[in-house]
Amino acid sequence: MAEPEPVIEVRDLRNSFGEQVVHDGLDLDVRRGEIFGVVGGSGTGKSVLMRSIIGLQTPDAGEITVFGEPMIGRDEEEAKHVRRRWGVLFQGGALFSTLTVAENIQVPIKEYYPGIDQNLLDEIAAYKTAMSGLGSDAAAKFPSELSGGMRKRAGIARALALDPELLFLDEPTAGLDPIGAAAFDQLILELRDALGLTVFLITHDLDTLYAICDRIAVLADRKVVALGTIKELLALDHEWIQEYFNGPRGRAAATIAEREEASA
């Protein structure tokens, strides 16, 4: 089978803040239709990598291509064209606090496709909230009236507003209870299958890695030190990777994953 075309290509990325170099010579490919996990210790620049790809952080050097279009040095108008093809879920949800959930979802639609009838906008907001697994009264609420898990679901609903092909998720399950986190994993998987999404996922959650990630990139020493399926990573002889996946938490997650596989 031919390798699917890459959606994101990162070449020779270099990022630094003053003296501190975060990335140096980082390469990365994300293929169409996969759920791509990014792991790494604190401070290895996972979020900085995501911010570089979505254009919130200008790298010192390197090339970033999304959907085959170079992203660095693009002017705002051209970048907009690519931007409507992706959705981003920030760590805290980053919902606009003065708007209701439904209005939050409608913001990107109104921005890119002005003039759509308000009734239709409301219908769109309604089915997007339902798709994200929010209850029937959540859409009319303000973000401050929602729990953390619901806020993340609302964030996903907004990220999906424009039917993106690519979804960026920054620690989507952080701060959720295990049941909520598992349900969120399931939601991501379902949305990927139903909408044909490519997902770029930063996580610390070993269960998420086992449950839904097709491939995983490990960030350490300012670059991607390993990339592959979880089985391939486990076979590698890298100190940090071994500690990460074979530590007490890693083993527990692996046991659960095996049990689920066996029962399936």
Add this chain to the structure above:
Amino acid sequence: MTIAELSKNVEDGRCVLKFSGNLTILRVRRISEQLAGIDAEEMVVDLSEVERMDTVGAWLVHKLERDRGARIVGATEDQQLLIEHVAEADQPIKVKRDSEPALTRVLGEVGEATQTAIGTLYGLLGFFGALLISSANVIRHPRRFRLNAVVQQFEVVGVHALGIIGLMSFLVGIVIAQQGAVQLRQFGAEIYTINLIGRSSLKELGVLMTAIMVAGRSGSAFAAQLGSMKLNEEIDAMRTIGVSPMEALVIPRVLATVLLMPLLGFYAAVIAIVGGGLFCWYSLDIPPVTFVQRVREVVPLTDLWQTLIKAPVFGMIIATAGCFQGMQVEGNAESVGLRTTTAVVQGIFLVIVLDAFFAVFFTEIGWL
């Protein structure tokens, strides 16, 4: 690229809608307009020539199926899945907040505003009481007094404000001198400009302008600082550790403002007199020696006492309002902004109200 074919009445009362090209959000506006104009008993939706479909397109198709009983033909497996997925998400969902009729809403808002105003006054008094209790506690246990925090607030509230308050007072002094001179010249009484500058600066303007500036600079800063600490759960963390936020945060700020307001007010009055004096020298040819001599003759000492009595009270009001509003922050970042604004408005308003009371009071006791 939109609805390419619209073959009506192919069979009796039956209408075939044939979509082609991209059935996506980009076209949805025109498509839904076109669909609204179609009236048929039986409908068939043909998707065989659709290249791309997103959830919005699927939603439109689903609505045709749901509302008009349309039959869908020619959908690929993926498209069928997408339509099913959207249909699954078609649940009764409340999108809008309940709205009320205009009259009851206005009445409700008036009532709410009144309630808030009364509640705020009550809360402010309560906060002031709590502040007094905490102060008494600190006086009884002097070891709990946080000298470092107070000194740090001295710097922020006082030292850093010297530049802007000085500049402002200097300009105010010049403006009073200039405006006064223009009016008094008409009566040949230009010499009374000095009375005007000396008395108004020392008695009213110095301390009042300082109070307004401190409310804008420090009152707002108190509200914003305490407000973001509240949002960040820092205040809760303090309480659980056993540190009283009142003692650690509020008392140093209030104390620093109370102690520094008289100094700042006096400083502002002196600078305003200097500004006015320079204007008199430059414009009315009154030499500085004469100016100072005359100021000493016409400004009674009670004017200074008035400023020194009013200033700490104003400082207390400004700092209390700022800290109180900061502690009221709840929910989101918007609330911090709202409370900061309220702190400044409330501070300045109360200062001016009290200033009026002071004016009447001092007149009554003969401090003209």
